Amino acid sequence: MTPDPKARLADALRAALAAQAPELAGTPVTFEKPRQPEHGDFACSIALQLAKQLKRNPRQLAEALTEAALAGYPEFTQSFAGYEIAGPGFINFRLRPQVKLAAIRLALEPGWGRARKEKPACVQVEFVSANPTGPLHVGHGRQAAIGDALSAILEACGDKVTREFYYNDAGAQIQNLALSVQARARGTKPGDQDWPQDGYAGEYIVDIARTYNGAVEDLDAIRRFAVDYLRKEQDIDLREFGVKFDVYYLESSLYAEGKVVEVVKALIASGKTYEKDGALWLRTTAYGDDKDRVVRKSDGTYTYFVPDVAYHVTKWRRGFRKVINIQGSDHFGTTARVRAGLQALDLGVPPGYPDYVLHSMVRVMRGGEEVKISKRAGSYVTLRDLLDWAGRDAVRFFLLSRKADADFVFDIDLARAQTEENPVYYVQYAHARVCSVFAKTESAGLERAELAHLTNPRELELAQRIGEFPGVVAEAARELSPHSITFYLRSLAADFHSYYNAERILVDDEALRTARLALCAAVRQTLASGLSLIGVSAPEKM
RNA sequence: GCGCCCGUAGCUCAGCGGAUCAGAGUAUUGGCCUCCGAAGCCAAGGGUCGUGGGUUCGAAUCCCGCCGGGCGCGCCA
Numbered sequence: 001m002t003p004d005p006k007a008r009l010a011d012a013l014r015a016a017l018a019a020q021a022p023e024l025a026g027t028p029v030t031f032e033k034p035r036q037p038e039h040g041d042f043a044c045s046i047a048l049q050l051a052k053q054l055k056r057n058p059r060q061l062a063e064a065l066t067e068a069a070l071a072g073y074p075e076f077t078q079s080f081a082g083y084e085i086a087g088p089g090f091i092n093f094r095l096r097p098q099v100k101l102a103a104i105r106l107a108l109e110p111g112w113g114r115a116r117k118e119k120p121a122c123v124q125v126e127f128v129s130a131n132p133t134g135p136l137h138v139g140h141g142r143q144a145a146i147g148d149a150l151s152a153i154l155e156a157c158g159d160k161v162t163r164e165f166y167y168n169d170a171g172a173q174i175q176n177l178a179l180s181v182q183a184r185a186r187g188t189k190p191g192d193q194d195w196p197q198d199g200y201a202g203e204y205i206v207d208i209a210r211t212y213n214g215a216v217e218d219l220d221a222i223r224r225f226a227v228d229y230l231r232k233e234q235d236i237d238l239r240e241f242g243v244k245f246d247v248y249y250l251e252s253s254l255y256a257e258g259k260v261v262e263v264v265k266a267l268i269a270s271g272k273t274y275e276k277d278g279a280l281w282l283r284t285t286a287y288g289d290d291k292d293r294v295v296r297k298s299d300g301t302y303t304y305f306v307p308d309v310a311y312h313v314t315k316w317r318r319g320f321r322k323v324i325n326i327q328g329s330d331h332f333g334t335t336a337r338v339r340a341g342l343q344a345l346d347l348g349v350p351p352g353y354p355d356y357v358l359h360s361m362v363r364v365m366r367g368g369e370e371v372k373i374s375k376r377a378g379s380y381v382t383l384r385d386l387l388d389w390a391g392r393d394a395v396r397f398f399l400l401s402r403k404a405d406a407d408f409v410f411d412i413d414l415a416r417a418q419t420e421e422n423p424v425y426y427v428q429y430a431h432a433r434v435c436s437v438f439a440k441t442e443s444a445g446l447e448r449a450e451l452a453h454l455t456n457p458r459e460l461e462l463a464q465r466i467g468e469f470p471g472v473v474a475e476a477a478r479e480l481s482p483h484s485i486t487f488y489l490r491s492l493a494a495d496f497h498s499y500y501n502a503e504r505i506l507v508d509d510e511a512l513r514t515a516r517l518a519l520c521a522a523v524r525q526t527l528a529s530g531l532s533l534i535g536v537s538a539p540e541k542m
Numbered sequence: 543g544c545g546c547c548c549g550u551a552g553c554u555c556a557g558c559g560g561a562u563c564a565g566a567g568u569a570u571u572g573g574c575c576u577c578c579g580a581a582g583c584c585a586a587g588g589g590u591c592g593u594g595g596g597u598u599c600g601a602a603u604c605c606c607g608c609c610g611g612g613c614g615c616g617c618c619a
Binding site: 028030032034035036043045048049051052059076086087088089090092131168171172173176277278279280281290291294295296297298299301303304317327329330331332333334336339346358359360401402403405407408409411414422423424425426428429430432433434437439440441475480481483484486487490491493497498500501502504506507541 | 544545546547550553554555556557558559560561562563564565566567568571574577579580581582584587598599600611612613614615616617618619
């Protein structure tokens, strides 16, 4: 494996800095990719950052540092075409073409875009976690898209990922569900005298009641039936969305296995609780929460805070040292208290555990108007609605085309557009186009292609873009930002379409043709890898 | 009232712990198929990066105030 020239250069610059200014040796040496191609392939601004502290002219400092760095990096000219000091003191470096083209060969090897780690981290991603009280809504869809993509990205980075779904099947809302179904089974409607307070009014309750054929008085049986019914229905939607979970964790098991009581005891034993107004409180303010939280209400029951903490204790005990919870931003309030609860237990859990990705709300637009209800659920738009309207690929791609904390407007009409301006097709089309080229020719022997025949600026740019892929994946994992994969794929597709229109792939010159085919194969591989990370198909024909 | 997030072209949004004339898609306008797929390409117009200060050699990016929007602040789940 040849060392990455960029990393090698950074090392050399660090060494030069340490020699010339030991007191500032800790300054990080970073590179930026200039917007203008005339400014080289990457630029370093270290001289500008340090000039003032060293009381030196930035351009002279840049020159001195670079010369010293190159003296310690004799192979520089093998990878680099040169450098220049530009503007106020930037150092712009230019790579030799073969360095950029090397990415093509890497992309054609198995496992492109996937890193291997000596010690894979055990990561858990918890997402969707919808209560089994109704169909999944668009927010769950966003969580499913984000969570599944993030899981795939972390796996690509070499971690071992468990996708987990937590079912709140033990609370008052389940009782509410059972009562609603029972009421419907008795022919009661929302608004009637006997309709339960806060009952679920959606049409799906009628379906459940109709399907249930047990005794109407047996509330327990109704509860089990309804939960089972809705879980199955949610599973169908998730399967259609292409999302699979490794573990379904039931809140009720926390009670059944005594884990809730165990946490309460441990909290009391920690000495961080106190009695007030007949309730038991935990001093979460000692760990960054803005107010203390009730653990046990004055009526003797526990607040939901307790099973939440108990659940996260099991995550830690099951060996997950990194846990990412994907939730709507309306769960913001729980983050501080869950973390505080874990800290109070003093289990050695780091203060920032677990990580949260909170996403903002999704608004659905159709025909220029906001859609707020669905037939089945009544009060909200369901994931099924989205899938029926736009299909899995478009829904997945759209839900990952914004960063999580940005507001989201889902334009159904755009996602439905099959022939025009739909961004999903833009990327998929690029993949299908490459495939169609290979349908017309032999694709054997690409590993022996002489890449030096690729001298066109578009080809170098495309090769360089392909080379960025592993870094993009790594950053998406680090920043927990799967949307950057989507944006990368759009850029890659744009570069390819542009190239494809400007140059012919299947030229008569065999050496050039083979080199271009190798480039195309690398594009195809990178598009397919990236699309699979976000759960979107890579069709060979459209 | 307090906390967190958001405010970038008509619209939907990128912009990694700062960088050398602000980006993409879409919409609008004008070009490109006897030639590997035109679900594509090329080009043009369009923005005081909410606003006022501050720090800096340099601010969409960092800090403070203000305006506008979202979410959260229960012995509810």
